[in-house]
Structure formats: structure tokens, C-alpha cells
Amino acid sequence: MDDQRIGFHHYLRGIVLGAMALFLFRMTLYGDLKYYLAPKLMIYTHISIVALALLSLVHFVLPPEHHHESCDSCTHHHALPKKGLPTLIFFSLFFLPIATGFAFPHHTLGEDAAANRTMNKNLAKQAQGASSAPAGAQRTPISQQQFDGLKKKLLRQRQITVDDTYYTYILNLLNQDPEIFKGKPLVLKGFVYRGKQTAPGEIMTARFGISCCIADASVYGLLTRGAVSELKKDSWIRVSGILDVTKHAGVPVPVLTRSKIQKIKEPRHPYVYDNGILLD
Secondary structure, three states: OOHHHHHHHHHHHHHHHHHHHHHHHHHHHOOHHHHOEOHHHHHHHHHHHHHHHHHHHHHHHOOHHHHOHHHOOOOOOOOOOOOOHHHHHHHHHHHHHHHHHHHOOOOOOOHHHHOOOOEOOOHHHHHOOOOOOOOOOOOOOEEHHHHHHHHHHHHHOOOEEOOOOOHHHHHHHHHHOHHHHOOOEEEEEEEEEOOOOOOOOEEEEEEEEEOOEHHHOEEEEEEEEOOOOOOOOOOEEEEEEEEEEEEEOOEEEEEEEEEEEEEOOOOOOOOEEOOOEEOO
16 A cells, blocks of 8 residues: 555544544634533533544654554555545545534524424423433433422512523423413513414514534424514514413413514524423
């Protein structure tokens, strides 16, 4: 096997590993990992950056022949891609995703993505099938007692403010038993989402909830009625109104009425995080 060709592939692998480490480091530095991962998974990205950087360094510190001195009597063959186009295609599989990651801005999921995702309706029903342990080491669910305590706290409040920390829990509580919250003032923020079954004069004030990463994102939203006809899809709003109950496909659902709508900038953290309920 040609030594020059072996060296070429050896150093190209080092460049690929270094580029991957640099790309992940850039995402970490600028806070772009929030578009893809839940916060508790970011530690693994940091570990990957170090590992990739070290592997890249090894490829440049150790000459390529060091990896083959002990293989003179090997019966296996270290096959390389054929010269020319096969080599170009092989390394393009690594370089093109990295290059596009550097070249194009990160995009927040919006209405178009929501149309292909499930609308998360009721955490309590999902939790009935859950085990007594978290569904994955990176999830930190609240206990059933904490979930019930949150419900009682919301009922005592004069106005419900849906914050990012408890966003998924509050939305699921509203869907679980909308009648008991009827008449309560509520404030929340989200993006404008119009589904296929959304009536004129209605929108969903929605957010994407993430358990681990962007691949498992689902939509959490509250049906909102008011002066919404001029609102553009995916625009971010802060809504305040009064909770009421309507029926959707024969099922009672909460709806925010008498809504006052204020346009806002996209939040620094556009996604919320769904950690589930730990059953006793």
C-alpha cells in the first residue's frame, strides 16, 4: 500500500476529527447547543469535544507508519477508499455536514415542524405507564406529590403565570382538568401556531418541549381566542386572558379568552423541557 496515500488519509482523518471538535466547541461557545439538546445532556458534548480534539492531535503527533509497524504479520487488511472520486465522496460525508453547520444559521422549530409533531395533551395519562425510575439517566422528573402540590398552588393563585421551568407541567394540568381552572387569569408566551383544525379567530400559543434532544420534541400549546388574524405564523407573543373551556373533537379543552396579545422577541431559550412525573 502506497505510504504517501496512507499518510494522506491519516492526516485527513485528523482534520475531520479536529473540525468536528471545533464545530462542537463553537456551538458550545455561542450557546447554540440549546437548539438541539436538553441542558443535562450538554456535559456529554463537552466530553466529546475533548475526546475528538485529543484524537485529532494524535493523528498529527504520531506519524502514520506508527499505526502499521505492528501489522506486518497481520492477516487482516487495512482497506482505504479507492483513489479519486471514491475518496472525495468518502470524506465529503464528513466535511459537508460540518461545513453546512458553520455556514448556515441555527433555526428554531416553528409551525411547519409542529404540523408534523404530536400535540402533547396530558402528562398524567402518559405517566400512568411509567416506571418508578426516571426514563433515562438525564431526566429529572418531579414526584407525583410535587405535581399535585403544583396543582393546588395554581388553584390558590389569583393569576397563573406559565414560566419556563414548569411550562409542560402547567399546560398538562390545564388539559387534565380544565373545568377547575375556568375563570382564572393566565399569562404565557409562545409562538403562533395554526393547525389544520384551528378555527378562524383562534391560534395555539405554543412551545416545543424537549425531553432529551430535538428529535423527541413535541408541541405544548394553549388554544387562544382574540384579535389573532393579523398575527404571522411563528411570531412570538405574550398572551394574557381568562381561562375557559371548549370542546375539541368532543373532549373538553382549555381555551384562553378575552386575550390581550403583545408581540415579543424570540426568547433566549425558545424550548421548554419535559422531565415527566416520577410515580411512587
